[in-house]
Amino acid sequence: MSEVLTPALTAKDFATDQEVRWCPGCGDYSILAQVQRVMPGLGIPKENIVFISGIGCSSRFPYYMNTYGMHSIHGRATAIASGLKATRPELSVWIVTGDGDALSIGGNHTIHLLRRNFDVNILLFNNQIYGLTKGQYSPTSEENKVTKSTPFGSIDHPFNPLALAMGADASFVARTMDRDPKHLQAMLTRTHQHKGASFLEIYQNCNIFNDGAFEVFTEKSSKAEETLFAEHGKPLIFGAEGKKGIRLDGFKPQVVTLGEGYSADDLWIHDEKDIFKAQLLTRIFDNPALEGHLPRPFGVFYEADRPCYEEMMALQLEDARARKTPDLDALLRGKEVWTIQ
Amino acid sequence: MVRNQEVLQDVVIKFAGDSGDGMQLTGTQFTNNTALLGNDLSTFPDFPAEIRAPQGTLPGVSGYQLRFSSDSIFTPGDNYDVLVAMNAAALKANLATLKKGGKIIVNTDGFDSKNLRLANYPDGENPIADDSLQNYEVIKMDVTKMTREALKEFTMGTKEKDRAKNMFVLGFLYWMYDRDMESSVNFLREKFEKRPEILDSNIKVLQAGYNYGETTEAFTTTYKVEKARMEPGTYRSIMGNQALALGLIAASQKSGLPMFLGTYPITPASDILHELSRHKNFGIRTYQAEDEIAAISAAIGASYGGSLGVTTTSGPGMALKTEAMGLAVMLEIPLVIIDVQRGGPSTGLPTKTEQSDLLQAYYGRNGECPMPVIAAASPADCFDAVYEAVKISVQHMVPVILLSDGYIANGAEPWKFPTEDSLHPIHVKFKTELGHHEDKFQPYIRDENLVRPWVVPGAKGLEHRIGGIEKQNITGNISYDPANHQQMVKIRQEKVDKIAEFIPEQKIDTGKPEGDVLVLGWGSTYGVIKSAVLELQARGKSVSHAHLRHLRPFPKNLGELLRRFKTVLIPEINNGQLIKIIRDQYLIDAKGYHKIMGVPITKQELIEEIENYF
DSSP: OOOOOOOOOOGGGGBOSSOOOSOTTOTHHHHHHHHHHHGGGGTOOGGGEEEEEOSSSGGGGGGGBSSEEEEOOTTOHHHHHHHHHHHOTTSEEEEEEEHHIIIIITHHHHHHHHHHTOSOEEEEEEOSSBTTTTSBOOTTSOTTOOBTTBTTOOOOOOOOHHHHHHHTTOSEEEEEETTOHHHHHHHHHHHHHSSSOEEEEEEOOOTTTSTTTTHHHHSHHHHHHHEEEEOTTSBOEESTTSOEEEEEETTEEEEEEBTTTBOGGGSOBOOTTOHHHHHHHHTOOOOTTSTTOOOEEEEEEEEOOOOOHHHHHHHHHHHHHHHSOOOHHHHHHOSOOEEEO | OOOEEEEESEEEEEEEEEGGGOHHHHHHHHHHHHHHTTOEEEEEEEOOSSTTOSTTSGGGEEEEEEEEESSOOOSSOSSEEEEEESSHHHHHHHGGGEEEEEEEEEEGGGGSHHHHHHTTOOTTOOTTTSSTTTTSEEEEEOHHHHHHHHTTTOOSOHHHHHTTHHHHHHHHHHHHTTOOOHHHHHHHHHHTTTOHHHHHHHHHHHHHHHHHHHHOTTOOEEEEEOOOOOOSEEEEEEEHHHHHHHHHHHHHHHHTOOEEEEEOOOTTTHHHHHHHHTOGGGTOEEEEOSSHHHHHHHHHHHHHTTSEEEEEEOHHHHHHHHHHHHHHHHHTOOEEEEEEEOBOSTTOBTTSOOOTTHHHHHHOSSSSOOOOEEEOOSTTHHHHHHHHHHHHHHHHTOEEEEEEEHHHHHOEEEEOOOOTTTSOOOOOOBOOSOOTTOSSOOTBOOOTTSOOOBOOTTOTTOOOEEESSOBOTBTOOBOOOHHHHHHHHHHHHHHHHGGGGGSOOOOOSBSOSSEEEEEEEEGGGHHHHHHHHHHHHHTTOOEEEEEESEEESOOTTHHHHHTTEEEEEEEESSSSSHHHHHHHHHOOOOEEEEOOSSSOOOHHHHHHHHHTTO
């Protein structure tokens, strides 16, 4: 027996010696902790993991991961990751981005990465605000938001990030939150496991510029009534006593109370593979302040098997090589030559 | 029939017609045929930016200029000996540049009242019917009619038949210059392999054009240009963009680095993508990104992963890539950025040439952001230039800008191509493990040339983070320390300056190492400067030519070389860019000559300009 046993990695192995410099109380701390906790279990050699970020508070993330990492420029992490994955398919590439980075300045690259389906993991830290530039509204901020740049309220209509991802033909679309470590860990693992571009939206609290943006979903007092944790193959049930469910009336989701004329059999059964239902699910995006609103769904909305860009690229190269052996001399010489004596 | 054959030394032909007349194809076919005869040659395609400008109009004229010679030549020529005009607009747009007494081959069908009106000839005026062309030798042919006649047995429609008109002209010229048409027949066979009727009709018309010359008694003379007295060796014809693609493939092979091209289509750079995408068997990955920014960013990602990252563009795309270039400078990773310049600013003149991105390449980034800049001087030189750009980039861990332009991108010339063995290898060092005395990897530790190690993901124990924020020297940790920033700015500059130790000293291309006038050029003005300087030297003038390949850093001896001349004249196809840098760095009173018309400088113009300084 000469097999060398590598000691199992722990969360600590993924921490760097750099001081973490997010504001105290920032939701990013929890996400960092869960990522570091999940990493050892994924079974990837540390040196084969790369974290790439753009600009924004979340984009400091790579400095705190003891893997390979690049803190790049605003909006371009997705584009840089595309080039890296195209040339190094064996690497595990993670993109850490925010609502401004991924959906505003880098919106173009995000949708194109999704349609190409590189096998990378996008962690979108959504806090519905620009934190690093100190509090302007973001492309996910709600309408009428009063911020430094919108003292009379924002007139922009916000993006629904998951609907956008579905529109770009993402092959994996999921949502989780910073304040639910278990669910966050489960979603990170699923994100990694999916082969293809994985889009994970993480509700993240910016306690300085947009504190409590998601508290109705994260606080114990309201969480059960306001959130819906979808699981594949199971009916959409929510509420403190698990008595509420969602059924489909044609294409229209409606909340029903179990026992009052409806049983679990009548409910919408979540199917991650159903692109039509997944699109309906992403459209459940109601303002929790409105009367009769639906709860906000969390979990894996959609997962599809679709060929990855880097694999098809490699196949084309292999194919071309099989058909024609590379011969530099022949290439340089070209088809027609003449000789001068 | 007995005919005379006249031996000529030098011929310039301009093929001109409507954008849809196939003049670019006619030109390239005649060029390839010329190349095989062993003439020296130089070409200048000139076409409108519109894919199909209104038919018959002046803006719709597409032209292809070819010069071939039994001497060594360096430009496509100032004036034509022969003008092929497929319609009235083509004649009008090009007549001024035809030599007095030159030949005009006209397609009479292109001179009907409609075409004359579209070309803005006054009512009732027809240049081929009146005596306005009496200073030229006009050869009139109804190409359209004869093409249709040749194809009367064919079932295709008239519109389809008319498409073969250019083959008639090509055949006629093959006869006129006593050529064998085999190269074009082979070309057609390959191109229309799967469309036998199109193939047959094209060959038929080509032959008809040849026969027309052969059997028409009016034509009494054919012409011949002997093989050029060029350096012995085996040659092929090459265009600039093609040479860039081949140079990149060769550099990828000789460095052992798989190549990745991240790019976005833009005139006149797109042909580099087209060429490279055909050679996937060499492990070349081509990636047509969603925009210019994604294109360079993906190339940076590929470089970070250990590939040879390349991005190609033209002026407006260069502007978009600016921020990412700054990132590459901060990351200190290899990257080759090719800018095939065109007329600017903004969209400018997409299909016309200009050298106006030099200052952008030099200074066009935020912060103190030095990058090496090198320039290609001719179509074939693109190969050597890009090979060198790769070498500098991977050996000095620095992004490099290579400047070409529309003129050399589409122009062709003979190329004494290298063999694989004759290309010097490009040594690349990857650091893959910690050294004996290292307990932790320091990403910004440097060697004697200030070059940091290239470590790519996958190397165990060397995990590290890099980014666009200023970093502490050696450790690479984020640092806002004032003294550290000053030090890092100086280091990045010095690292680029030190490249001067690795590039050849500046040589005089033509002429003595001292004298009255030094004409200093860069990029695509090489041919015209050389031609003008040679002619003035033959007239006994004290003038020399030096041409810069390396624009940043300059060769070490450049200042001293410049000072040995009374006048340094810098001709450029811009409003004066290199001249600013030369004046700034060497404090000499250099003189400029600036032509900003979207076309190359002519030899005659330049000779007249240089003569002002004696």
